[in-house]
Amino acid sequence: MTRAQVLEVVGDDRDEQTLVAAIDFSRLPRHVAVIMDGNGRWARSRHLPRLEGHRAGVESVRSVVETAARLGLQALTVYAFSTENWKRPTDEVSGLMGLLKLYIRRELKTLRANNIKFGVVGGLDGLPKDVRDELRRGIHETSKLSGLQFSLALNYSGRSELTDVARRLAIEARAGTIDPMDIDEKAIERRLFTAHLPEPDLLIRTSGELRVSNFLLWQIAYAEIWVTDVLWPDFRRRHLLQAIVDFQKRERRYGGITASAGKA
Numbered sequence: 634m635t636r637a638q639v640l641e642v643v644g645d646d647r648d649e650q651t652l653v654a655a656i657d658f659s660r661l662p663r664h665v666a667v668i669m670d671g672n673g674r675w676a677r678s679r680h681l682p683r684l685e686g687h688r689a690g691v692e693s694v695r696s697v698v699e700t701a702a703r704l705g706l707q708a709l710t711v712y713a714f715s716t717e718n719w720k721r722p723t724d725e726v727s728g729l730m731g732l733l734k735l736y737i738r739r740e741l742k743t744l745r746a747n748n749i750k751f752g753v754v755g756g757l758d759g760l761p762k763d764v765r766d767e768l769r770r771g772i773h774e775t776s777k778l779s780g781l782q783f784s785l786a787l788n789y790s791g792r793s794e795l796t797d798v799a800r801r802l803a804i805e806a807r808a809g810t811i812d813p814m815d816i817d818e819k820a821i822e823r824r825l826f827t828a829h830l831p832e833p834d835l836l837i838r839t840s841g842e843l844r845v846s847n848f849l850l851w852q853i854a855y856a857e858i859w860v861t862d863v864l865w866p867d868f869r870r871r872h873l874l875q876a877i878v879d880f881q882k883r884e885r886r887y888g889g890i891t892a893s894a895g896k897a
């Protein structure tokens with residue numbers, strides 16, 4: 634990478650330049666998935682309402698989307714609202730929905746300017762109509778773009794996604810349009826929300842929790858997991874760069890053995 638290209642990704646921050654220089658651009662993760670966590674704790678530590686943590690978290694989303702696009706990643710999917718999050722107090726839920734709407738309204742121009750194709754992973758129909766309309770507008774107005782595929786996982790849960798696939802396959806089998814013996818992994822993958830995306834290579838979770846919380850259960854079968862104690866509102870470009878540098882040091886074996894072990 635030339636110095637000019639590095640600067641294009643990170644500007645003049647020396648630590649970030651060092652990180653970018655350490656990245657092998659021929660082996661980038663194709664798809665990065667992020668469980669954004671810790672907004673509430675970030676707010677609590679500042680004696681602020683939880684919603685302020687979510688508001689601050691929007692800045693982190695901006696920073697990560699921009700960095701992913703500049704790096705040339707193919708896909709970025711961030712977990713913004715799980716089907717279990719409906720259990721939260723109504724004012725927090727409605728506050729989050731309001732932020733979502735605002736985010737699309739404010740960011741759509743930037744997404745388009747950066748050739749970013751926006752999408753939603755999850756039950757769009759279960760969201761309030763005004764939010765759904767805004768999201769649909771975002772999807773529609775970026776549908777022809779060919780750069781980073783940026784998806785928000787909303788009203789999403791891995792189990793409900795898989796349950797839905799099972800139901801649809803059963804309906805198709807009953808209708809005679811699919812033979813149960815033809816149901817293979819590809820048949821399932823084609824029916825997932827992420828059918829158009831490569832499998833996540835790297836799964837990031839912030840705020841130190843060591844769990845996947847029902848996120849992309851099928852898709853992360855072989856993802857490399859990277860956890861940081863950083864709370865989501867504090868997550869910035871350098872953290873994503875660090876995750877990619879660390880990812881590139883891992884050896885992915887997919888159940889096989891290492892090349893060197895094979896020779897031994």
Ligand code: IPE
Nearest residue numbers: 669670671672673674713714
């Ligand atoms: C993540 O932050 C955002 C959402 C789940 C919507 P949290 O709101 O879960 O923050 P903590 O885990 O309570 O700190």
Ligand code: IPE
Nearest residue numbers: 668669670712713714715846
């Ligand atoms: C995971 O965070 C879901 C999202 C980031 C939207 P949660 O805070 O909801 O997950 P748990 O409750 O810690 O498992």
Ligand code: MG
Nearest residue numbers: 670671672673
């Ligand atoms: Mg949480």
